[in-house]
Amino acid sequence: MTSQRSLAYLKGHGTENDFVIIPDPDNAIDLPAPAVARLCDRRAGLGGDGVLHVVRSAAHPEARHMADEAEWFMDYRNSDGSIAEMCGNGVRVFARYLHHAGHVEPGDLAVATRGGIKKVHLHKEEFVSVTMGRAVLPEDAVTVSVGDHSWPATNVNMGNPHAVAFVESLDDAGDLLSPPPFSPAAVYPDGVNVEFVVDRGPRHVAMRVHERGSGETRSCGTGACAVAVATARRDGADPAVTGESVTYTVDVLGGTLMITEDPDGTIHKTGPAVIVAAGEFDPDWLTETAFA
Numbered sequence: 560m561t562s563q564r565s566l567a568y569l570k571g572h573g574t575e576n577d578f579v580i581i582p583d584p585d586n587a588i589d590l591p592a593p594a595v596a597r598l599c600d601r602r603a604g605l606g607g608d609g610v611l612h613v614v615r616s617a618a619h620p621e622a623r624h625m626a627d628e629a630e631w632f633m634d635y636r637n638s639d640g641s642i643a644e645m646c647g648n649g650v651r652v653f654a655r656y657l658h659h660a661g662h663v664e665p666g667d668l669a670v671a672t673r674g675g676i677k678k679v680h681l682h683k684e685e686f687v688s689v690t691m692g693r694a695v696l697p698e699d700a701v702t703v704s705v706g707d708h709s710w711p712a713t714n715v716n717m718g719n720p721h722a723v724a725f726v727e728s729l730d731d732a733g734d735l736l737s738p739p740p741f742s743p744a745a746v747y748p749d750g751v752n753v754e755f756v757v758d759r760g761p762r763h764v765a766m767r768v769h770e771r772g773s774g775e776t777r778s779c780g781t782g783a784c785a786v787a788v789a790t791a792r793r794d795g796a797d798p799a800v801t802g803e804s805v806t807y808t809v810d811v812l813g814g815t816l817m818i819t820e821d822p823d824g825t826i827h828k829t830g831p832a833v834i835v836a837a838g839e840f841d842p843d844w845l846t847e848t849a850f851a
Contacts, residue, residue: 565839568598568605571656573648573687573832575777575813579607580656580834586618592640594845599638605840608776609646610636611653622671629671631657637772645674645718647780651687651832654679659834674718687832691781692718693824694788699746703753705733712741712753713789717826719771720751721785725793729757732767735775754782756790764790765810777813784826787818798822 569580612634616622622632657663678690695716712722732755750771768779787807806819816830
């Protein structure tokens with residue numbers, strides 16, 4: 560950790576996918592996994608689905624190669640302290656923080672992530688749009704299970720892995736307290752985000768998600784993109800085939816996201832992102848409690 564007497568933090572959320580934001584432009588704060596887990600603890604810490612560690616790209620060894628294109632790097636951590644490639648809702652909140660802190664103005668900007676550089680558009684209101692890149696659909700056959708029930712799942716990679724299962728009711732997902740089993744295990748050697756999806760209407764679906772390393776969350780941005788892609792393929796609305804962009808409304812527990820896929824495969828996600836609180840904490844407390 561650091562010897563500063565206090566460390567600043569903020570809280571923000573995107574469709575109730577909530578994050579602890581740690582501003583650290585010079586990458587001076589060490590955040591080992593137990594410390595991140597303590598920050599995200601909803602009873603003994605600040606509470607969150609993950610941590611957005613805000614670092615200038617030039618100051619972080621994993622992002623220096625992107626510094627010419629994106630000034631800021633989203634060093635994202637899951638609530639258990641593990642490192643993640645990307646977080647779609649996190650990118651929106653990250654961008655909203657940069658505006659809140661006076662680092663950027665509304666409009667277009669680039670954010671560096673472990674999943675590559677993401678193009679973001681900050682609207683003047685609370686909405687933020689993110690160009691999420693293109694989905695990859697590996698051909699591996701996947702099955703996910705809850706209790707005695709199992710479903711075929713669509714394997715979608717959005718820079719992080721997803722298994723999308725269409726079910727009759729969102730209750731079929733169970734309590735999602737533990738990761739839903741999947742097979743074959745070799746398809747996802749590092750685990751997977753699992754989405755359970757039901758239809759709500761034409762190009763309108765709802766989902767629940769178990770996020771790898773975080774459990775069930777109120778929303779998952781990359782998961783919503785994976786769901787839209789999987790649903791478009793199921794519906795015969797693949798833009799690469801039809802030559803027309805397709806937009807799906809995706810309801811998550813915390814709100815609604817709009818997902819558009821273009822004929823070239825580029826995916827855009829739009830939804831709200833807000834900063835709700837700011838404060839300070841004692842780094843000695845974090846050090847002591849994280850390793851107790």
